[in-house]
Amino acid sequence: MKFLACLRLTALCLTLLSSNLVIAQIPKSLDSLETYVQTHPPTDTNYVNALLRLGNLTTKTKANYDRADSLLRVAEKVASKLNFGRGIYQANTFLGSNYYLLGRGQQTLEYLQKALAIAEANKLSPRILANAMTNLGTAYRNLNQQEKALDISLRSLRMQEQYNIQPRNENTYMGIGHALKETKRPREAIGYFQQALVLNRNLKYPYGMAISEQNIGRCYDDLDQYDKALAYYRIAGKHAKESESELLQADILVNTGLVLRKSKRLEEAKRSIEQALVLNKKQESKGAMATDYFNLGQVYEELKDYKLAEQNMKKALALANELKDNTKIAIYTQGLADVYGGMKDFQQAYVFQLERNQRMDSTTTVRTSAEVQRMVAKYETEKKEAQIKLLQQQAKLNQQERERIQFRTNVFIAGSVLLLLLGASVSAWLLNRSRFQRLEEAQKLRKQIAHDLHDEVGSTLSSISILSGHTDTLLRQNRPGMDTSETAQRLVQKIYTDARQILESIDEIIWTINPGNDSLHRIALRLQEYAQPLMESKGVECSFQIDPALGDAPISMEVRRSLYLIGKEAINNLIKYSGATQATVRFERKNDQLQVMIQDNGRGFDPAQLSERTGQSSMKQRAEAMGGSLDVQSAPGQGTRLQLVINP
Missing domain, CATH: 3.30.565.10 (Histidine kinase-like ATPase, C-terminal domain)
Incomplete structure (x- = not known):
């Protein structure tokens, strides 16, 4: 869930660009800007700049994207009539920012590519060109094109250095930092975020400082250094309050709550996410509210307060259904299945697990039986990887012991599935043809896993056993005139290589059978x-x-x-x-x-x-x-x- 908060936060960086283009005489508050555009005729560039500022503030402080979109399109039309290149450029930049916040990546890219082309065609200043490149880097990151994002962000930085643009655009450093973070290089990313922070401090710009500090905190979060992450989040929260941006405050509070949850400080995590929820309710941001409810549900689940966990996750699911967000619906449905499992309400757990599987694979439900097995194993034994551990144990036991355990496992699975079906009042499933198909598929899956373990692991384990025995014999003999140590060393190296091969093979088998992949x-x-x-x-x-x-x-x-x-x-x-x-x-x-x-x-x-x-x-x-x-x-x-x- 952190991804959604980070996406919105990254997009906010985009809305800051080119704000220095607006003429100083134009009002700054929303109310005064509304009055200005209603009382001035659309005949000069000041009117365009007022519309641009009003659209930008409407997005940043009110999250009213439809209203902002309408204002910016009017600004672009008037700027085109006036042949006002900077106004056309800035209107497309802010339109791209709005689409970014709405999660429409391709439209974001198109508007920001258009903005850069307009800046080049109108021969705008190197600073504006560098800003346009930085914006485009953000759009590429949104589409997971990290190489393009890093390339154009570095081009922007080189242009700023070539023309000695002062102060540097802090968002360029932010863009490079984000690209590095997304490619799993958080330590390198911290350096660029810190440079952005220094620039924002010099500008005395609390909004930018909050964003920079939050991103540094996210990097420390990735590095599992939770105390450092919390320290940066708290400083970022103070600066977000100074900037009077409730949207940014909510983002920071959510990330703070997630780190507190990782640190097992669950009561503090709950309070932080609840504060974020209050702010997002004021903003009427249903997507953010859904995320907050789900995060609260997970905190309550860890607190073993399953009733409140159920209530919050149901609210999250209702909002996701209202928004028709299939990704969130699948995640929240799985979350409810887990909660009902914790409550030992296996009938409801089965219902939600089945619904989740149907959403993940609309063409077939053959994996339902395997998912039920996973669920029963988790809720009865409180071990999420019981089936994998069982298979690993089987690889070490002799044939007779494996057959005995397999028999007991089959009896346990059959009994558990029967209990679920009886509890759910669906005994008719026992006579249904599709149930036998699912059981047959589950059996096929178990045979495939056993076959892979035998092929990938069995022969190598036998090799290790033989080599170990030979090495032990050489070391005990230690005959004069024989270079046993060199031979033993080669055998030990072979054992080490075979052991690593086993680990890699098991890792690949586990990855292959994991439905999440x-x-x-x-x-x-x-x-x-x-x-x-x-x-x-x-x-x-x-x-x-x-x-x-x-x-x-x-x-x-x-x-x-x-x-x-x-x-x-x-x-x-x-x-x-x-x-x-x-x-x-x-x-x-x-x-x-x-x-x-x-x-x-x-x-x-x-x-x-x-x-x-x-x-x-x-x-x-x-x-x-x-x-x-x-x-x-x-x-x-x-x-x-x-x-x-x-x-x-």
């Missing part, structure tokens, strides 16, 4: 996490591009696993054999198809001469099993291009 976007992020350290270790400059259109589109476990293994094999081949210095990995969605492209500038090869070491035949078989196709284009000395196309 059932989306194209999560697969792309997983491959990026796998590829980046390998690329850096070999000095390969890698551009990793993820199409925002991927979103959180669901995908089956089998397709997700095959897609990940193909990408992993291709990346390994690139690292081992290509000798490349540059590589590009792109995930994009076109015409309801997922297209994955991996390209390098390496030495290339002749595709007609298939090599088992590159695993091309295996990758193509996996692609065909998914109903897709794999195309490999390469030639000696011309690099390699691999393209995978599937219908997810």
